[in-house]
Amino acid sequence: MRIIGIDPGLTRCGIGIIDADGPRHVSYVDVVVARSQADMAPHKRLEIIADAIDTMIGKHNPDVMAVERMFAEDNVRSIISTAQVAGVAMLAASRSNLPLALHSPSEVKAAVTGDGRAEKKAVQFMVQRILRLSELPRPADAADALALAITHAWRGGAMSPTAQSAQHGGAALPNPTTPGLTSAQRAWAEAERSTRLSGVVAAQSAAKRFR
Numbered sequence: 001m002r003i004i005g006i007d008p009g010l011t012r013c014g015i016g017i018i019d020a021d022g023p024r025h026v027s028y029v030d031v032v033v034a035r036s037q038a039d040m041a042p043h044k045r046l047e048i049i050a051d052a053i054d055t056m057i058g059k060h061n062p063d064v065m066a067v068e069r070m071f072a073e074d075n076v077r078s079i080i081s082t083a084q085v086a087g088v089a090m091l092a093a094s095r096s097n098l099p100l101a102l103h104s105p106s107e108v109k110a111a112v113t114g115d116g117r118a119e120k121k122a123v124q125f126m127v128q129r130i131l132r133l134s135e136l137p138r139p140a141d142a143a144d145a146l147a148l149a150i151t152h153a154w155r156g157g158a159m160s161p162t163a164q165s166a167q168h169g170g171a172a173l174p175n176p177t178t179p180g181l182t183s184a185q186r187a188w189a190e191a192e193r194s195t196r197l198s199g200v201v202a203a204q205s206a207a208k209r210f211r
Contacts, residue, residue, distance in 0.1 A: 013052065014032075018150060065089065
């Protein structure tokens with residue numbers, strides 16, 4: 001399976017491609033970082049990123065796309081622009097008839113490092129190690145895009161039935177105590193559970209404010 005990972009950002013958007021031969025065997029294919037200038041009109045910036053994503057899809061013919069799933073942050077301006085880029089990526093997936101997966105930042109960190117709160121440098125180091133690269137993938141956006149693709153490869157083949165149900169719209173949350181999970185898989189389950197629960201709490205708080 002060939003996976004394209006998208007780390008959405010308006011100034012820098014990471015676009016990484018890997019091949020996955022089973023859940024724990026992945027190899028590097030390509031990575032680029034699409035860049036746009038802050039003084040450009042927003043729709044022109046989005047066009048640059050959309051073109052870069054389309055180019056990578058056309059060049060490498062991926063089987064599935066993985067995009068970072070976003071949650072509300074303190075920096076409203078940043079989350080809005082990031083959401084716009086994520087929308088562009090999702091549209092590209094739809095136009096290319098690619099299945100789409102969304103993975104939270106904490107899930108990605110847990111999948112590649114075993115720690116849902118890992119620093120970006122740790123993610124870069126582990127991506128380099130997992131993909132057997134000669135040097136750290138730079139900038140961090142490149143590493144994050146590859147990490148998203150790796151997460152999708154590993155999650156798809158090594159999830160518990162409970163986690164698989166959650167991925168496909170089931171009500172159950174991933175269970176970190178499921179027997180047989182590796183330490184990294186347990187860390188992912190804990191990170192995913194925490195992220196999803198925090199999203200529910202945020203939604204409930206927002207609903208109360210508008211009652």
